[in-house]
Amino acid sequence: MLIKSNEIARRIKDNEDNLFLLYGEEDYVIGRHIQSIKKKYLDPGFIQMDSVKLDFGGRGINLDTLVENMELPSWASKKRIVEVVNFTFDKNSVDKLPDILKSIPQGTVLIMVTDKIDKRKKKLYDAFLKNGIVCEINYYTTDELLKMINDYFKALKISISPDVSKSIISRYNCSMRLIGSALRSLSLYCQAVDDSVIDMDIVEELCIPDINANIFWMMDSVGKGEADKALVQLDNLIKLKEPLPHIRFMIGRHFRELICAKELMNSRELIRRTGIRDFAADKLISQARRFSMERLLALYKLTYENDKDLKHGKVDERASLETFIVLASGK
Numbered sequence: 001m002l003i004k005s006n007e008i009a010r011r012i013k014d015n016e017d018n019l020f021l022l023y024g025e026e027d028y029v030i031g032r033h034i035q036s037i038k039k040k041y042l043d044p045g046f047i048q049m050d051s052v053k054l055d056f057g058g059r060g061i062n063l064d065t066l067v068e069n070m071e072l073p074s075w076a077s078k079k080r081i082v083e084v085v086n087f088t089f090d091k092n093s094v095d096k097l098p099d100i101l102k103s104i105p106q107g108t109v110l111i112m113v114t115d116k117i118d119k120r121k122k123k124l125y126d127a128f129l130k131n132g133i134v135c136e137i138n139y140y141t142t143d144e145l146l147k148m149i150n151d152y153f154k155a156l157k158i159s160i161s162p163d164v165s166k167s168i169i170s171r172y173n174c175s176m177r178l179i180g181s182a183l184r185s186l187s188l189y190c191q192a193v194d195d196s197v198i199d200m201d202i203v204e205e206l207c208i209p210d211i212n213a214n215i216f217w218m219m220d221s222v223g224k225g226e227a228d229k230a231l232v233q234l235d236n237l238i239k240l241k242e243p244l245p246h247i248r249f250m251i252g253r254h255f256r257e258l259i260c261a262k263e264l265m266n267s268r269e270l271i272r273r274t275g276i277r278d279f280a281a282d283k284l285i286s287q288a289r290r291f292s293m294e295r296l297l298a299l300y301k302l303t304y305e306n307d308k309d310l311k312h313g314k315v316d317e318r319a320s321l322e323t324f325i326v327l328a329s330g331k
């Protein structure tokens with residue numbers, strides 16, 4: 001059965017499935033769901049004896065090892081958990097695994113975790129759908145993350161504005177693992193100082209710098225021809241000890257994304273083609289309207305020429321970035 005990522009938690013809680021295929025980008029959330037399955041079936045005192053994690057080192061699945069571990073009975077837990085990670089579906093798996101999935105012992109839960117699935121291997125994919133639960137778990141959308149952050153702090157009687165929440169999301173690039181860690185730090189700080197409001201100053205103090213936002217506003221100043229403001233934003237990044245090579249890389253990547261945004265002018269298609277997050281797509285398209293395609297291509301060429309001058313020792317790294325900003329800001 002194929003289910004949506006927002007349904008998997010309820011499915012684990014309410015049903016007795018013994019096969020899960022979990023895949024996608026958000027490994028932290030996948031890990032949380034695996035922990036829920038283990039909590040449901042494993043006796044706390046017999047976790048090591050009644051569960052096993054099979055790591056196949058990026059190679060094909062050793063089916064004999066898999067079957068052997070599936071057929072072992074649990075010692076004291078409700079069910080034995082077999083977790084399979086870091087594998088490929090090679091020809092042997094594609095041919096033989098479908099029959100194995102039909103006969104998983106009732107006392108075993110098999111969890112297979114991978115980053116992506118080739119649905120063209122139809123026989124194998126259909127076997128997962130027929131015999132268990134298949135769920136793709138990718139990064140949450142901005143709206144989902146905003147709701148999660150709001151609900152988290154609401155339960156603690158702490159208020160946070162949508163703009164501050166968006167800043168947290170941007171800083172950690174939608175990663176639930178990193179956002180979750182940041183939320184815990186922010187809540188502990190509020191409890192320690194007896195504060196019930198999280199504002200931007202607290203986020204700036206406790207969270208990592210928002211490099212993406214700094215680059216965006218720097219390029220926005222460039223688009224308006226405001227070299228002085230763009231240079232101040234560059235100086236701020238340097239004061240935050242952001243490595244100059246990384247700033248250079250981020251600027252080049254930003255112009256590539258702007259060129260894509262200018263060509264497509266469609267958020268959904270931009271996300272599909274570039275893999276950027278939804279919260280960034282709308283902002284890129286809005287910023288791309290400030291530039292003509294000819295100017296974007298010229299600026300991207302300028303980043304290349306600037307890099308070439310640096311590599312030939314004609315300028316130092318900071319001077320190279322400052323020169324680029326001044327030239328790029330020219331009308």
